[in-house]
Amino acid sequence: MKKHNFSAGPSILPQSVLLKASEAIVDYNNTGLSLIEISHRSKEFVDIMENARALALELLGLEGKGYKALFLQGGASTQFLMVAMNLLEKRAGYLNTGAWSAKAIKEAKKLDDIYEVASSADANYNYIPKGYDVPSDYDYFHCTSNNTIFGTQMKSFPKTSVPMVCDMSSDIFSRVIDYSQFDLIYAGAQKNMGPAGTTLVVIKEDILGKVSRDIPSIMDYKLHIKAGSMFNTPPVFPVYTTMLTLEWLKGLGGVAAIAEENEKKSRLMYSEIDLNPLFKGFAAKDDRSMMNATFNLTNDNLKETFETMLKEAGISAVNGHRSVGGYRASMYNALPLDSVKALVEVMSELEAKA
Numbered sequence: 153m154k155k156h157n158f159s160a161g162p163s164i165l166p167q168s169v170l171l172k173a174s175e176a177i178v179d180y181n182n183t184g185l186s187l188i189e190i191s192h193r194s195k196e197f198v199d200i201m202e203n204a205r206a207l208a209l210e211l212l213g214l215e216g217k218g219y220k221a222l223f224l225q226g227g228a229s230t231q232f233l234m235v236a237m238n239l240l241e242k243r244a245g246y247l248n249t250g251a252w253s254a255k256a257i258k259e260a261k262k263l264d265d266i267y268e269v270a271s272s273a274d275a276n277y278n279y280i281p282k283g284y285d286v287p288s289d290y291d292y293f294h295c296t297s298n299n300t301i302f303g304t305q306m307k308s309f310p311k312t313s314v315p316m317v318c319d320m321s322s323d324i325f326s327r328v329i330d331y332s333q334f335d336l337i338y339a340g341a342q343k344n345m346g347p348a349g350t351t352l353v354v355i356k357e358d359i360l361g362k363v364s365r366d367i368p369s370i371m372d373y374k375l376h377i378k379a380g381s382m383f384n385t386p387p388v389f390p391v392y393t394t395m396l397t398l399e400w401l402k403g404l405g406g407v408a409a410i411a412e413e414n415e416k417k418s419r420l421m422y423s424e425i426d427l428n429p430l431f432k433g434f435a436a437k438d439d440r441s442m443m444n445a446t447f448n449l450t451n452d453n454l455k456e457t458f459e460t461m462l463k464e465a466g467i468s469a470v471n472g473h474r475s476v477g478g479y480r481a482s483m484y485n486a487l488p489l490d491s492v493k494a495l496v497e498v499m500s501e502l503e504a505k506a
């Protein structure tokens with residue numbers, strides 16, 4: 153039986169997507185060939201790539217607005233450097249809201265001057281800083297929309313006159329926001345889209361071509377755009393599986409439809425955390441993530457009992473990240489409401505027992 157999978161990443165995908173993707177591994181669309189043994193220049197794969205790129209823009213509401221979608225390799229971690237290579241000339245502003253933001257800052261600093269506009273490192277990143285300024289002479293502003301490890305999420309974004317870059321690895325396609333306020337969005341596939349191995353990059357083309365450095369070819373967004381996201385052999389299986397997930401999402405009614413489900417799941421989860429005296433939330437209430445709920449037991453003696461009960465209920469991967477401890481329930485798009493119900497039930501059973 154399928155477990156209730158709360159994994160933070162790589163994470164749950166729709167069952168229908170897994171079935172279809174597994175069929176393609178053996179025989180792609182009755183071609184007598186596996187998807188992973190055909191040329192990436194074949195019509196079959198070029199169609200998949202084009203469809204995936206178009207679906208990404210469509211679902212974000214960015215069609216016909218000067219954006220291009222790419223499916224690259226190297227994970228979101230490569231984007232930490234690639235963003236700076238392509239956009240950083242003198243100085244950029246970064247909002248430091250967690251371990252991933254800090255890594256993005258570290259990589260960009262290897263190239264040039266980075267200014268932290270604000271940071272919540274002083275409180276182990278349990279909130280999102282507000283009320284900071286982004287100077288208008290910076291090359292760009294970088295933020296992380298959802299802090300996967302700490303369970304905080306930006307509910308609004310600053311109005312800046314400089315290009316806004318956002319790492320949306322763990323909440324892309326999960327909520328209704330104006331995606332056109334961003335000039336560059338990147339997201340590793342393995343949290344809300346597909347298997348690890350590809351990273352979606354959505355770029356407003358007119359922000360490119362403004363730096364003086366000679367960008368190494370594989371790091372150059374312009375070359376990837378020119379090559380239709382086929383500068384070199386793309387990760388064919390992750391791109392195909394991502395395309396299937398995006399089709400699944402479109403079939404459900406797109407981002408608006410899944411956002412409603414995600415709201416139901418997170419409301420249920422947080423009301424249990426708030427009302428059950430055995431649990432305490434980690435993140436500041438106003439900044440809590442709809443995707444990753446972080447919480448602790450108020451009485452550590454119950455740890456073993458709670459974890460045994462979770463196991464018996466078929467609940468998997470709610471252990472917290474080592475830098476936060478406690479528990480983390482990741483509720484990505486493909487996680488059914490029933491899984492949250494199962495988790496909340498165990499939490500209330502524990503209260504009844506204790």
Ligand SMILES: *Cc1c(COP(=O)(O)O)cnc(C)c1O
Pocket residue numbers: 161226227228229230252296298299300319320321322340341343
């Ligand atoms: C997981 C994650 C990353 C790292 O992604 P990789 O694909 O492993 O490089 C970066 N940023 C955020 C917000 C993440 O959740």
